[in-house]
Amino acid sequence: MxxxxxxxxxxxxxPDDLSLPQFFLDFQHSSRPVRPPNVPWLIEDQTGRPIAFDELRIRTAGLANALSIKWNIVENDVVCVFSPNHVDPVCIWAIHRLGAIVTPANPGYTADELVHQLQTTKAALLLVYAPFLPTALAAAKLVGLREERIIVIEPFATSPYNSRHETLSGLISFGSSQSPNFVERKLHPGEAKTKVAxxxxxxxxxxxxxxxxxxxxxxxxxxxxxxxxxxxxxxxxxxxxxxxxxxxxxxxxxxxxxxxxxxxxxxxxxxxxxxxxxxxxxxxxxxxxxxxxxxxxxxxxxxxxxxxxxxxxxxxxxxxxxxxxxxxxxxxxxxxxxxxxxxxxxxxxxxxxxxxxxxxxxxxxxxxxxxxxxxxxxxxxxxxxxxxxxxxxxxxxxxxxxxxxxxxxxxxxxxxxxxxxxxxxxxxxxxxxxxxxxxxxxxxxxxxIKEIIKVKGFQVAPAELEGHLLSHPAVADACVVGIPDEYSGEIPRAYIVLREDALMRISANPSEGEMLKAALKKHVADAKIAYKQLAGGVVFIKAIPKNPSGKILRRVLRDQARKAHANMRANAKL
Missing domain, CATH: 3.40.50.12780 (ANL, N-terminal domain)
Structure with a gap:
């Protein structure tokens, strides 16, 4: 059915022949409500500054021109935007004006996590919100992206910001003062269905x-x-x-x-x-x-x-x-x-x-x-x-x-x-x-059905955490599951099989067990963004349940964890 x-x-x-900014900034679809002229598009929360359509469109054109002139960003190049919410979505629209592709990255990422995204997409340019520049620099060095290919997004779009790197507002001003360096391409009928955004x-x-x-x-x-x-x-x-x-x-x-x-x-x-x-x-x-x-x-x-x-x-x-x-x-x-x-x-x-x-x-x-x-x-x-x-x-x-x-x-x-x-x-x-x-x-x-854990709406792949835990010298095997949490929805919990030497240390000194659990949590916290950390704790077990082919029976441990959580809540109400 x-x-x-x-x-x-x-x-x-x-229309199937328009890019996102062409559809959004240049085209009036019949189903689009008419915005009153005094209604701003965006409002900067910290300052209350209203931003109207004309300003956004001009800034988009200026940034696109600057990216074309200074870095020759062209069709199918990839640009990573490593930033929290900002009143310049022109970053996205300008990249698309050039026929390039945007890959948005979580600004809470560690350098290693950002490296994975930069390498996977082969990003040619990195736009980074100023407070997260150290992480961006570390990741860029690891993937061989030159520093001059890092652009700083200022906390406030109209405020001066001192940086040895090019800044977003500086590029917009520069691009707006120069003759157009590119011709935006009109897509062929049906091409928007395959043209990557x-x-x-x-x-x-x-x-x-x-x-x-x-x-x-x-x-x-x-x-x-x-x-x-x-x-x-x-x-x-x-x-x-x-x-x-x-x-x-x-x-x-x-x-x-x-x-x-x-x-x-x-x-x-x-x-x-x-x-x-x-x-x-x-x-x-x-x-x-x-x-x-x-x-x-x-x-x-x-x-x-x-x-x-x-x-x-x-x-x-x-x-x-x-x-x-x-x-x-x-x-x-x-x-x-x-x-x-x-x-x-x-x-x-x-x-x-x-x-x-x-x-x-x-x-x-x-x-x-x-x-x-x-x-x-x-x-x-x-x-x-x-x-x-x-x-x-x-x-x-x-x-x-x-x-x-x-x-x-x-x-x-x-x-x-x-x-x-x-x-x-x-x-x-x-x-x-x-x-x-x-x-x-x-x-x-x-x-x-899928194994993904949802923490505050963000996806956490158990296999990613398990792979990292297995790099710890005390860990012989690992399984990560999500357990219920009233605030976060779910939080990750790690079930760990210890190596023989770690078991011997704990047998000789039981307090070593708690110290090792803390060390494993820190091992993850040092390498992963906050929502991927082991807020659900670490549990030592004798063996990870697996099927005959060796696949982890994750649901067995997840159901066990949920049952223990339900019992704990029931006892708390008594």
Missing amino acids: EFRSVSGALEDYG FFSFSSGTTGKPKAVVIPHYSFTLNILQTVAHHGLNDPSLKKKHLNPGDVAAAVLPFFHIYGLVVVLHYMLFSGLSLVVIPKFNFTDFLESIAKYRITHLFLVPPQIVLLCKHPAVKNYDLSHVKLVISGAAPLSGSLTNSLRQVVPNAAIGQGYGMTETCTTISMMSGRQKMGVEGSAGQIIPGLVARVVRPDGTFCKEGEQGELLVTGPSMALGYLNNAQATKESFVDGWVRTGDEVVIKNSEIFVVDR
């Missing part, structure tokens, strides 16, 4: 992060699909979730596909102003919501936990909030009910998507005031879904199995990784690795 959107068929698939990193179903190849058309079409799903131009909808002049919080990171597509581009396309917040601090976030009268919140469950439980919330009137969408990880029904008390006038729902599907698969529709409890939203127009049993047969409505989706917004596969592409992209369908039930076009995520 196949499942489709109850919002109706997608009537307009949009992003190498966005995802762990897929297993293993180290992989570069997902996303073409321009997938990106722009997913915006149009979501527009249709929310009925932005449906005259029968008297009260819409989004209206030009509303204000959205851009607190989710733009380097993550959810923040990049849904928050940055879909909100701007819909005529909203974006308050750009580089770093999430909860009390500062509350101040921003109040100061800018933010109406739309796109969040992940840990942020919603804070909204429901942090004592500072009672000091703020959030009655002006119109919409809250949670994504990246499931939101419990009890947390949703608590959130209703905090934002009494808001529509509340969930969304679900993947980097491999260029984001949205499902979301609360424009006709719903409240999402169905436990649902990740309704399938958006233009997508087709199947629920498949382990034997490959199709499930009926209400039956549980793995979710597969297809549609014109799917990514093209993984960069230079034929095996991973073959496993996840099957005959035009994307295997999500999530076990679901579909009822009335609503997707209910039941469990995760």
Whole structure:
């Protein structure tokens, strides 16, 4: 059985011969709401500075010209943007104006993690937010990227910044003062479906992060699909979730596909102003919501936990909030009910998507005031879904199995990784690795088939941590699983089989065990970004359960960990 959107068929698939900035900055699609002239595109959170369309377009052209003149960035070159949210998305649009490819990187990465991304994509240029320059320099040295190919993004777009490196604002000024050095290419009909826009990193179903190849058309079409799903131009909808002049919080990171597509581009396309917040601090976030009268919140469950439980919330009137969408990880029904008390006038729902599907698969529709409890939203127009049993047969409505989706917004596969592409992209369908039930076009995520751990919405591949743990001299074998956590959703826990000499030391001195656990946690913390660290602790066991072919039976330990966690919570209530 196949499942489709109850919002109706997608009537307009949009142009397939435009790049993202051409579609976004040069073209007025018929479904695009008209933004009032006094409504800024972006607002700099720290200063309150409004930024209008004309400024963004001019800065985009200036930066593109500078990148062309100084580094000869051309078609299919790759440029890495290593930065938190910033009011210059012109970095993205300028790179695309030249026909080049953007690979967004998490600014919390260690140098080794950034090296993996730079090497995988063969990035020719690195744009880095000033506070993260030391990490960028260390990574660049390791991959042989010369220092003169590092550009510093200043914390504030219009403030002077002293650096021995070229700065973003300096390049924009330079490029704007020079004659055009490039001619932007118009794509051929259908070419946007294969012309690559992003190498966005995802762990897929297993293993180290992989570069997902996303073409321009997938990106722009997913915006149009979501527009249709929310009925932005449906005259029968008297009260819409989004209206030009509303204000959205851009607190989710733009380097993550959810923040990049849904928050940055879909909100701007819909005529909203974006308050750009580089770093999430909860009390500062509350101040921003109040100061800018933010109406739309796109969040992940840990942020919603804070909204429901942090004592500072009672000091703020959030009655002006119109919409809250949670994504990246499931939101419990009890947390949703608590959130209703905090934002009494808001529509509340969930969304679900993947980097491999260029984001949205499902979301609360424009006709719903409240999402169905436990649902990740309704399938958006233009997508087709199947629920498949382990034997490959199709499930009926209400039956549980793995979710597969297809549609014109799917990514093209993984960069230079034929095996991973073959496993996840099957005959035009994307295997999500999530076990679901579909009822009335609503997707209910039941469990995760794939091994990925979701920490605060970020993906953590157990195999990556296991490989690093095995490099420790005391470790003979390792298995990492996710355990439930009220704030983070899941946190990594390591099950470790020790080498004989380590066991002998612990036998002679039991306190060595706790010291070794601390050392193993530090071993990971020294090499990995914060959300990959072993917040769930370290457990020593005699053997890792495996099948006859040697594959780790991860679910055995995961189920064991969840049972222990449930027992602990039950005992705590006694």
